[in-house]
Amino acid sequence: MLLDANYDTSVSCFHIASETAVFVLCGAIVVLIVGATVVGAEYATAVDRAAWRQKHLWRVLFAFMGVVPLITLLVFMTAFDGKKRKELFVDGDNLVETGCVKLTEYRYEFPMKGVILTYEHDDIKGGNDYLRISAGARVLRVDLRHADQWQNLSLFAPASMRKYAAYLRQNGRVVPPEIDNIP
Numbered sequence: 001m002l003l004d005a006n007y008d009t010s011v012s013c014f015h016i017a018s019e020t021a022v023f024v025l026c027g028a029i030v031v032l033i034v035g036a037t038v039v040g041a042e043y044a045t046a047v048d049r050a051a052w053r054q055k056h057l058w059r060v061l062f063a064f065m066g067v068v069p070l071i072t073l074l075v076f077m078t079a080f081d082g083k084k085r086k087e088l089f090v091d092g093d094n095l096v097e098t099g100c101v102k103l104t105e106y107r108y109e110f111p112m113k114g115v116i117l118t119y120e121h122d123d124i125k126g127g128n129d130y131l132r133i134s135a136g137a138r139v140l141r142v143d144l145r146h147a148d149q150w151q152n153l154s155l156f157a158p159a160s161m162r163k164y165a166a167y168l169r170q171n172g173r174v175v176p177p178e179i180d181n182i183p
Contacts, residue, residue, distance in 0.1 A: 001152045003131075004088040004142045006099075013100035016084050032068060088133075088140065090156065095135055110135035117156070119163040129167070131160055150178035158182050 007016055039060050046052035085099040095110040116134040120141070121127065129144040131153060144164055147153060154161045161179045168175045 001090040001156060002087065002149050003090065003152055003156055004085065004147065004149065006084065007086045009086055009098065011086070013084075013103045013105055016086075016100055017103060028068060028071070032064065035064065035068075088142065095133065095140075097140060108138070110138065117160050119160040119167070121167060129164060131157055131164075150176045154179045154182050 039056075042056075043049065043052055083099060083101045085097060087096075087098050089096055090112070091109075093112050095112055095115055097106075097108045097110075099106055114136055118132045118134075120130040120132040130141040131144060131147075133140040133142070142153065144153075150161075162182050165175050165179045165182065
């Protein structure tokens with residue numbers, strides 16, 4: 001029973017990290033283009049271009065050839081760091097989480113006997129709603145605002161999903177039909 005899917009299981013960890021890296025690279029290119037435009041406009045409007053080059057050229061070259069690649073490298077490194085979940089599902093008597101840590105695939109299995117399920121809401125950054133799954137010392141969260149496995153979640157954690165549906169009704173938000181009338 002699939003509970004949460006963030007990436008297709010056939011997608012490699014390198015591909016997942018590369019998505020972030022490409023996004024960062026595009027941001028760095030935009031910064032370079034804007035910076036070059038500003039510097040070019042300042043140079044074009046300078047009265048004494050030779051004096052401007054003598055005064056500013058080394059700073060500009062240092063910024064474009066040194067600082068920007070260094071910042072880009074640091075952001076690339078963080079793109080390849082961290083943990084990203086691919087899937088969370090129930091397999092027999094185990095709760096299974098698969099994903100990537102850095103560029104390495106992982107698979108954690110937790111026995112269902114010790115699992116504690118709770119609905120969690122916090123008001124940080126506009127409010128987040130989670131299904132909190134305590135599996136021993138490990139805590140897993142399913143982001144309910146971006147969930148798409150409502151039927152499976154309602155079968156897996158009916159009490160928590162009832163609380164979530166009640167919270168949505170109380171705040172005048174739309175309740176997904178799959179969790180609207182959980183017995």
